[in-house]
Amino acid sequence: xxxxxxxxxxxxxxxxxxxxxxxxxxxxxxxxxxxxxxxxxxxxxxxxxxxxxxxxxxxxxxxxxxxxxxxxxxxxxxxxxxxxxxxxxxxxxxxxxxxxxxxxxxxxxxxxxxxxxxxxxxxxxxxxxxxxxxxxxxxxxxxxxxxxxxxxxxxxxxxxxxxxxxxxxxxxxxxxxxxxxxxxxxxxxxxxxxxxxxxxxxxxxxxxxxxxxxxxxxxxxxxxxxxxxxx
Amino acid sequence: xxxxxxxxxxxxxxxxxxxxxxxxxxxxxxxxxxxxxxxxxxxxxxxxxxxxxxxxxxxxxxxxxxxxxxxxxxxxxxxxxxxxxxxxxxxxxxxxxxxxxxxxxxxxxxxxxxxxxxxxxxxxxxxxxxxxxxxxxxxxxxxxxxxxxxxxxxxxxxxxxxxxxxxxxxxxxxxxxxxxxxxxxxxxxxxxxxxxxxxxxxxxxxxxxxxxxxxxxxxxxxxxxxxxxxxxxxxxxxx
Numbered sequence: 001x002x003x004x005x006x007x008x009x010x011x012x013x014x015x016x017x018x019x020x021x022x023x024x025x026x027x028x029x030x031x032x033x034x035x036x037x038x039x040x041x042x043x044x045x046x047x048x049x050x051x052x053x054x055x056x057x058x059x060x061x062x063x064x065x066x067x068x069x070x071x072x073x074x075x076x077x078x079x080x081x082x083x084x085x086x087x088x089x090x091x092x093x094x095x096x097x098x099x100x101x102x103x104x105x106x107x108x109x110x111x112x113x114x115x116x117x118x119x120x121x122x123x124x125x126x127x128x129x130x131x132x133x134x135x136x137x138x139x140x141x142x143x144x145x146x147x148x149x150x151x152x153x154x155x156x157x158x159x160x161x162x163x164x165x166x167x168x169x170x171x172x173x174x175x176x177x178x179x180x181x182x183x184x185x186x187x188x189x190x191x192x193x194x195x196x197x198x199x200x201x202x203x204x205x206x207x208x209x210x211x212x213x214x215x216x217x218x219x220x221x222x223x224x225x226x227x228x229x230x231x
Numbered sequence: 232x233x234x235x236x237x238x239x240x241x242x243x244x245x246x247x248x249x250x251x252x253x254x255x256x257x258x259x260x261x262x263x264x265x266x267x268x269x270x271x272x273x274x275x276x277x278x279x280x281x282x283x284x285x286x287x288x289x290x291x292x293x294x295x296x297x298x299x300x301x302x303x304x305x306x307x308x309x310x311x312x313x314x315x316x317x318x319x320x321x322x323x324x325x326x327x328x329x330x331x332x333x334x335x336x337x338x339x340x341x342x343x344x345x346x347x348x349x350x351x352x353x354x355x356x357x358x359x360x361x362x363x364x365x366x367x368x369x370x371x372x373x374x375x376x377x378x379x380x381x382x383x384x385x386x387x388x389x390x391x392x393x394x395x396x397x398x399x400x401x402x403x404x405x406x407x408x409x410x411x412x413x414x415x416x417x418x419x420x421x422x423x424x425x426x427x428x429x430x431x432x433x434x435x436x437x438x439x440x441x442x443x444x445x446x447x448x449x450x451x452x453x454x455x456x457x458x459x460x461x462x463x464x465x466x467x468x469x470x
Contacts, residue, residue, distance in 0.1 A: 129322035136283050136316040137335030138386060140308055147334075151325060 010202035011209050021182075021191075022203070026210055029187040032100050032178075033168040036107035037115075040163050043108075044115030045156060049149070051116070052123030053131075066120065069113035074172030081106045082176050098179035103187070106173035111163035118162050122155025123148075161222055165215060234261040235297070236390055236421045237282060242291030244277050251277040252445045254291070261389075262419040264412060264437030268429050274445035275425035276319070279392045282423060283316035312339060315386050319394040319425075321379030323370070328354070328378050329363035335386035353381035358407050373404035380408065390421045397426060409435060 014022050051062055083089050085097040085105070096102045130151050134144035149156065167173075171189040178185030180194055188207045196204040237259040244252040252274040259265060259282075267275045280286035281293070284300070284307055293300045295310060315335065323331050332350045341349065354360055357377040362370075370378060376396065383391055396408050413435055415422050424431070432439030441448035 127322055129318060129320075130324075132285055132316075133318065133322045133324075134334075135285060135311060136314070137382065138308075138312040138315075138338040139334075140338070141304070143338055147324065 007202040007205045008209075011206035014203065014206040015210060019206075022206055022210065024183050025186050025188050025191040025207060026214075028100060028178075028185060029168055029174075029189070029211075030214065032103045032107060032174070032187065033164055035104045036111055036167045037160060037164040039104065039108040040111035040115050040167075041160050044112045044163065045119045045159065047112070048116040048119030048121075048159070049123050049145075052120045053145075053148075063120070066113050066117050070117055072110070072113070074110060074170045075176065076172075077110055078106055078173040078176030081109065081173070085177065097177065098181060098185060100178065100185055102177035103174050103185060106177045107167040107170065110170060110173055111167050114166050115159045115163040118159030119156055122152045122159065125155065126152045157222060157225075161218060164218065168214065169211065235259070236261055236295065238294040238297075239281075240292045240294075242281065242288045242293055244274075244281050244286055244288045246277060250445055252281065252288075252442075254278070254447055257440070257447065259421055259423065261421055262416055263421055264416045264432075264435055265421075265423045265440055266428075266432035266435070266437050267423060267425045267440045267442060268427065268432070269442035269448075270427075272444075273442040275442055276394055277445070278442065279316060279394050279423065279425055282390070283314050283392055284310045285316070312386075313388060314390040314392065315383040315388040316392040317376075317379050317383050317394065317396060319398065321376060323367040323375055323378060326367060327363065328359070328365045328367050328370070331367045331378055332363075332382045332385050335382060339386065349385045349387075350381075353385040354378075356384060356411060357381045358403075373400045376400055377404060377407065380411065384411075388420070390423070391415060393422070393424045395425055395427070397428065397431070 048066075051059060051066070056062075081102070082097070084091045085094070085102055086092055087097075096105065126148060130148050131144050134147045135141075139147065169189060171193055174180075174185070174187045174190050175193070178187065178190065180186050180190040186194075188211050192204045192207045192211075195201075195207070235258050237257070239254045239257040241256075242252065242254045243250055267278055269275050277286065281288055284302075287302045295313075300306070300310065324334065329350050332353055333346050336346055336349050350363065351360070354362055357380050359374065359377055359381065362374070362378070367375070367378060380393075380396070393412075396412075397405050400408070412422050412424065416437070422437075424437075429439070429441075431437075441450075
């Protein structure tokens with residue numbers, strides 16, 4: 001217990017002394033996770049909404065597939081993308097492997113089904129009267145769709161936050177595609193894994209605390225926004 | 232002679248695989264108040280959905296202002312701008328009463344002071360002056376119903392369809408809505424109201440259209456009984 005307390009103290013001193021290595025890992029994590037979330041949202045939100053709003057013969061299959069992809073192990077996903085980005089792979093010519101961009105590609109693929117699933121749930125839970133009301137008031141299909149999006153925006157935000165939470169906390173993709181290169185592709189999670197295996201528990205714990213602070217801040221921010229805007 | 236807004240011939244609409252509406256012939260004229268009555272499941276809401284161009288009939292011919300409705304996307308948008316449907320339990324969008332009331336008018340390209348004036352007048356007509364800044368999701372049931380009505384009026388439609396506008400509203404709201412319906416008819420608007428009340432048409436000096444199991448009931452046939460079965464009836468006897 002004493003060593004744990006000592007580690008927590010060391011962790012906070014690392015954070016408040018602005019340790020460059022800690023903040024480099026934090027920056028890489030936040031940067032790659034933010035870009036991945038943006039890209040995954042661009043695909044995931046429309047996919048979820050389209051599946052939720054339309055009827056097509058393979059809809060059930062599409063929903064099952066989305067659910068299954070949510071459970072995709074990050075290491076397997078990392079492995080598949082590794083195959084694509086490696087020199088012999090289809091996209092090897094781009095030279096992305098072991099760069100932050102490779103992490104973004106992998107994490108985008110990881111977050112897309114999560115964001116799509118959450119947005120699908122939001123659409124399903126939305127009041128069935130929204131679209132007919134907008135249409136009968138003379139709105140175009142696009143305006144009606146925009147109104148629906150506005151009505152379920154908190155569900156959409158929750159989808160984006162869930163995607164962000166998933167990618168910022170994952171290790172497999174960042175490790176396999178980024179390579180855990182110091183000052184370049186080392187993220188908080190890969191650094192935690194490395195430092196802990198080296199016996200640098202305090203350093204690992206410091207990064208863990210930062211990771212938790214970021215996750216909690218985002219959730220608290222979201223909740224405050226919802227409380228402010230709710231009727 | 233009054234202009235024919237709608238003409239329906241052999242129109243059938245199906246809902247969940249069953250025929251919900253089968254109208255051999257129906258004409259609705261400008262400046263006319265039509266009260267569609269019938270029991271639950273008689274097809275009242277389906278008829279309003281078809282008239283609002285929200286539900287495409289499975290067969291038959293429907294004409295609006297003499298032109299055949301082709302149910303094509305571009306045509307539908309124009310048609311829907313002539314008609315406004317107020318649902319039985321209207322949905323008010325998140326935000327203020329003013330943002331709700333202005334929604335349809337904005338979709339029609341009205342903006343600025345003209346839009347504000349429409350919102351103000353529409354709210355005044357339904358007895359809700361000064362409600363502009365109120366949160367739309369914090370209104371009573373009757374107030375919400377009247378805001379929905381104001382929202383429809385702000386669109387200045389040629390046809391207004393109301394699904395059970397007088398269900399579960401207080402006496403004041405009932406009086407305001409009934410007066411408003413008569414005033415709209417006087418302005419040449421075609422008003423179609425669905426109601427469980429078989430006397431509403433008579434009370435508002437309008438035409439009563441009776442529906443039974445999705446079909447129009449000839450005027451010569453007697454009224455359906457709305458009486459609740461007594462405990463001695465066969466339904467209870469089987470329990």
